[in-house]
Amino acid sequence: MATSRDKKVRRQGRTVFVVILAAQLLAALVINSAPGGDVLSGEAISRTGVALDLLNGRMKGRQGLVGSLYWAPLPTLLVLPIVPLSQSGFASCIVCAFFAAAAGAFLNAWWRRYGVGPVVRFLGVLLFEAQPQVLLSVMSGTSAILFATLIVACFACLLRWLSEGRLNSLAYLSVFVGLAVLTRYQAVVFGLAVLMIVLVALVSERKGKGYREATLIAFLVPGLYAAAVWFAANWLIMGDPIFFLRGILPSCYVKVGLFSMLTEGCEWPLALFALLLAAVSWRRSDRPAGAGVGFLVLLICAAAMVIGVYTLDRKERISERKEIGDIVRYCVDNHSEDRVVSSGYRGYEFTRGLPPHQRKIFVHRISMYLGKVLKDTRGKSLYILVPKPVGGDRWEDINLIFPGMYEGAPEIILSHHGWRNWRLFRVVRTDA
Numbered sequence: 001m002a003t004s005r006d007k008k009v010r011r012q013g014r015t016v017f018v019v020i021l022a023a024q025l026l027a028a029l030v031i032n033s034a035p036g037g038d039v040l041s042g043e044a045i046s047r048t049g050v051a052l053d054l055l056n057g058r059m060k061g062r063q064g065l066v067g068s069l070y071w072a073p074l075p076t077l078l079v080l081p082i083v084p085l086s087q088s089g090f091a092s093c094i095v096c097a098f099f100a101a102a103a104g105a106f107l108n109a110w111w112r113r114y115g116v117g118p119v120v121r122f123l124g125v126l127l128f129e130a131q132p133q134v135l136l137s138v139m140s141g142t143s144a145i146l147f148a149t150l151i152v153a154c155f156a157c158l159l160r161w162l163s164e165g166r167l168n169s170l171a172y173l174s175v176f177v178g179l180a181v182l183t184r185y186q187a188v189v190f191g192l193a194v195l196m197i198v199l200v201a202l203v204s205e206r207k208g209k210g211y212r213e214a215t216l217i218a219f220l221v222p223g224l225y226a227a228a229v230w231f232a233a234n235w236l237i238m239g240d241p242i243f244f245l246r247g248i249l250p251s252c253y254v255k256v257g258l259f260s261m262l263t264e265g266c267e268w269p270l271a272l273f274a275l276l277l278a279a280v281s282w283r284r285s286d287r288p289a290g291a292g293v294g295f296l297v298l299l300i301c302a303a304a305m306v307i308g309v310y311t312l313d314r315k316e317r318i319s320e321r322k323e324i325g326d327i328v329r330y331c332v333d334n335h336s337e338d339r340v341v342s343s344g345y346r347g348y349e350f351t352r353g354l355p356p357h358q359r360k361i362f363v364h365r366i367s368m369y370l371g372k373v374l375k376d377t378r379g380k381s382l383y384i385l386v387p388k389p390v391g392g393d394r395w396e397d398i399n400l401i402f403p404g405m406y407e408g409a410p411e412i413i414l415s416h417h418g419w420r421n422w423r424l425f426r427v428v429r430t431d432a
Helices: 004-033 042-055 059-066 074-082 090-113 118-129 132-140 144-164 167-181 187-204 211-238 258-263 268-279 291-311 314-334 345-351 370-376 391-395 397-401
Strands: 339-341 382-387 412-416 422-427
Touching (some): 042 059, 042 074, 059 211, 074 090, 074 144, 090 144, 090 268, 118 268, 132 144, 132 268, 144 187, 144 268, 167 211, 268 291, 345 382, 391 397
Parallel strands (some): 339 382
C-alpha cells in the first residue's frame, strides 16, 4: 500500500510534468503565432503531412510511414492522433512538448531518488528545459527531444538492471532501445553498445542453468519484434522488405563517411547531455548525494547552455524557409499552367498553405515513379524540383531513384538554378 509520502512524491511528479508541458506549449504557440515568427521545421510539416495522408487513407501516407530509414516511423505515429487538432505542423510541437515534459519529470524523479536536494533539482530541470536545443525541438517540432528522452530512459533502465537485477528493467530497456531505433536509425549503435554490456554482465553472473539464455531472450525479443514489423510493413506496402534501407550506402555521386552516417540528422549531443545528467547523480549506496553532485549537475547544465547557444544556427533555418517560399512563388508566377513535381518528404513543404488552384501546380509523390507522373500529366509541360543531395536530402526519393540528376541528365534541361539548395529541371517529353 502506498504511503502518504509516496502519494506526495507522485503528486509532485505530476505537477512538474504538467507545469513543464504547459510552459513549453505556451512558448511554442506564442513563437509560431507571432507575425513572422513561424519556426516550424521541415520535419514537422512533413510528418504532419504523412500523418494526414494516413488518416485520409492515401497510399502516399502509407509509403511515407515506412519508406525511409532516415524518416523513421515513430515520430509520425505519435503525431497521428493529434493531427485532427492541428494540420499546420504544430501537432509535432505538441508531441515534442510532451516528451520535453517527460524528460524534465524523469530527471526530477531520478535526482530525488539519489538524494539530490530540491533546490538543485529545480534549477537543474529549469536549465535543462531552457537549453537551446530543447526549446528549438519543441518550438520547431523536430523529434530531437523524443530521441534524447528515449536514450536517457534506456540508460536508466540499464543502470537499474545492473544494480538490482530486475528482469522488468531489462524488458523496458529493450523496448526503449527499439523505440529509439524507430526514431533515429543511428540508435542501432547505442543498442549494440547496450547489448555488449548486457552480454558482459551475463557472462559474469553465476546463476542457475538457463538464466543467461532466458535473460538474453527477454532483452532481444521486443527489439526483434519491432524490426520484423518494419520489414513486414515494407514488404506489404513497398513490395520490398528492405526498401527502407535505400540510401544507407554512398553512391558514386555522393561520398558519405561513416561519421556522417552516424551523425547526420541525429541529435547525439542533446541525448548525451541528458544521459550525463542522470549518470553523475547515480550511486549504488543509499547515502544522499553530496554538494559535489549538485554542483556537477548545475555545471553540466550551464556548459550545455553555453554550447547550445554557440552552436544554434537559426540563420541557416530561416534561409532554408525563405528559399522554399521563393521557389513556390517562382513556380506560381511562371508555371501556373504547368506541373512541377516535388517528390519525397520535402514535397509537403511546397504545398503547405497554398489555395487549391495553386496547389494543383505541384505534383507530390513520396515515391518518384516518373513513368506514372508522365502519364498523369499528359499534355502539360513537366518540371522537377531536385534538392541538393547532401545531408537528409540525400535520402529524398528523387536522389535515390535518379542519382546524379541534380548535376543534370539527358532527359532533363536545367530551367532555374538561382537557389542555394534546389534546382528546377524541365523534362523533355516524347509523348506530347
